[in-house]
Amino acid sequence: MRPQLGQSVVWPAVLMLCALATQSFTSTVPVDPNYETDASGTITVLLLSSQFYGMDGTIMKALQDQWGASNNIQITRRIFDPDQNYTDYVNQIMSACSFAESSFFDVVYVDVSYIGLLQNCLLNMTAWNSSLGQGHHPVAFGNNVNNNSLYALPAEMDMGLLYWNEDILYRHSMKGPPIDLNDMENMAGYALKNERALENYVLTGLVGQFGISDSAFCNFLEWIWIAGVDTLMDSYGNFSIATSHIAAVVSQVASWTDSFIIDPTNTDGMDEGAAFDSWIRGNSIFMRNWASYLLAAADQAPFQWGAGPMVNSNVSDGGSGTLGGWAVGVYRYSTNPGAALKFAEFVSSQDYQRKLSINLGRHPIPTYPNLYNDSDVCKNYPNNACETFASINLIRRPSIETGVNYTNVSTVISTAVSNILHGAYVTQTLLDLDAEVLRILGKPPRNATLTVDPNTARPGKRVPSDIVVQTSGLFCVIFVVMTAAGIYKYNANKKAQEIKKAEEDKFKELEEDHPDGPEVEQRGPHDHESDFDDGDDYHKYEDVTDKTRLV
Template sequence: MFMRLALAATASMALTSFAHAAEISISCGAVGQELSLCKSGAEAWAKKTGNTVKIVSTPNDTNERLALYQQQLSASSSEIDVFQIDVIWPGILGQHFVNLSPYTKGAEKEHFPAIIVNNTVNGELVAMPWFTDAGVLYYRKDLLDKYGLKPPATWQEMTDEATKIQDGERKAGNDKFWGVVFQGRAYEGLTCDALEWIDSFGGGTIIDAEGNITVNNPKAAAALTLAAGWIGKIAPEGVLNYGEEEARGVFQSGNAAFMRNWPYAWSLGNGADSPVKDKIGVVALPKGGEGGKNTGTLGGWQLAVSKYSKNTDLAADLVVYLTSKDEQKRRAIEGSYNPTITALYDDPDVLKAVPFFGDLKATFMNAVARPSRVTGANYNEVSTNFWNAVSNVLSGKEKAEDALTTLDSNLAGIKGSGW
């Protein structure tokens, strides 16, 4: 009798579990191994909880992805439950996301405090950190050794070393070889690269924490002028159309000495099929010169739950799982995605897989933020004006001083409408 009752109870529980099973949709990027790691993590959660997941692929271009999100959220669509959002978007999209604090059980205390502050809008934790980023400089260890060089301390040193290596490799028969590749297309990636150049020269952060426009200054002009001098000389003309993956493609194929990119490129560059496997070094991005500093733009992505989800509790549970210590450790080891949990930067397994995480811990913790918090909903317009001005300088359409003067005026117009 007891056995029959137990079996009946078990069957009842199974039916109840099945009845409550749901499909949770999550948007994932596809740069590097993002999509595959997102899928495997979400599927592990689904297996654990008895639910199913639907992976929604979104554009790699951050501008296109933001436009898609704004369209979905403005329509109060329930199509996506969990959104992967850029570190600069909480102020733009936060009103559409649920407060995750009731679901986290205090887990946010393990994460970098600055990112938690970034993800808190009007007192509500609208997103949990998934992985962080800062721009870094990749270099070919074998080629620096070949030419008797050391990793560059300044951008001018990088320029000189890139020129020397490029000349040597082309004389040796590789006419496709370039000194440096980076993200030069007119999009958010160029904002990240150019902010690094300018900040490293001591030229500020475009707009300061008090909302003052600071970008129109001689140090900023010097930084952009130097970068413009790379185009067609040590960087291909095509770099003006490069995003992250285009730059990685050139570097990983063995056709560049230096590359500015995010940490994700490390694991791919050291993959079994990579021509540059075991030939890559990574250091902090160079200083602008005397009085300058090493700087990397703060990047990274967060997970947020839509207020329009029909399964808020399950969606929040998926977010907590994917941003957990165990899952962040897995992603760090398999895909070199930077954890946002401080303790993982001292984890021996993580450091074995990605040694520079330990060397550059300070770079990741002190990365320079884009002015998204101070400009709020106006950030996208601010960034668009900035990257267009930089693009004009890189392409030779304008001198840096003229482009920054125009930019200053345009930003003043945006500020006039309030930020």
């Protein structure tokens, strides 16, 4: 399960204190230039239960222990309970790090989005070996580098992908993948129009992660790549999000909630699992999700399907996907950093990653591009996925640049995207977002202006306030009630008039049949009382137009 950064890992103030605290300590173990030959002894690896379970865990343990025996290194493992998640894992590291505790663990696994948060708790590997990291994907490797210092080594990779239902597209004389964003919009719109004509109102165009979460932030990064933006923050710390190109792309995607390409009800809280369930049931044409769902799609999809990079603005630039996955680092206050670093090098090595990719049931994606040409590796992934791994433009999240502020930056951006999808004005939201992120990063605001071509992108629409919605609803109820009352009164009056006319016609016929008046039996003043039994049957009579009749 991927961690959701839409929820804080720990309180921001605590994170800052931890970061400041670690800066006042230095590792007690000096750099050993001969660690690769001399380092030995015992190390402890900190693991999540989900990283080391079942047959996969058995295979990993056997490979690691075999390596350890040949290098005179004993490997112990501290494995978290199944009900503990990566938030608990990070809190454990930060807590120990804030007090420079050195007896708990030596090796840690770092989600790629947490490297900036944890870098002050990790060993500067470059100080020990400046040649580390050769052969890794440059984006995966660069994700762990700050100021020319390496803090972790890539261990396995994930990436955002666009999935599509080939059967639905074929049914409407189309074939995936879409060549660019406009093509994707046209394909989804055309298929939906035809499906609506067949009274299929369940199908939607695209499912993904659109709520307030780090995955939604990843969606946003893939959208702005379409606008020609490959990073929100450059190496000098310059940040920019309020640009006309970004506004145009975000406006176009936001307009999909109007055309139902994106179902508005799916813009709140749909995570990766929910998006996959919707798509696998055939309820969506396209899905944005992680490459780690490829095997599940191959196993569960009851239809023909495809997967590839998220589309770009034009086909020549290729598609993109946000980098996901794991890195392995050495705890800054390890008592045996040399042995820990040797272990990190081993589990990030090409040979070890190749063995995991081939032998583990989940087939983790290796971080070495030359393995994407290895037939023994690639046969484990469906739909020629290795071609996608090799060609995709990987997008790196600004974790290392934002440091302890990454969670806040991710949250405010995904919140702004959610607001836009719910109808907030695109231009003003992006301008406000630009200023808010700069404030979080402690940078001065900048002057920014945005223009959005009304012929190509929606400028946004305002979200009505609660009171407006409630008042509008009240007036609707009143209107319906008054209309119903008017219809009832009209029908009642019409019925009464029909009865009156029928009675008048009846008496008119009587007058014509008896011009001298009807024959009436002569009775005494009290003879009529005998016709009733103490008044018990008075209810059988009703007065109509002042004449008495039995009903």
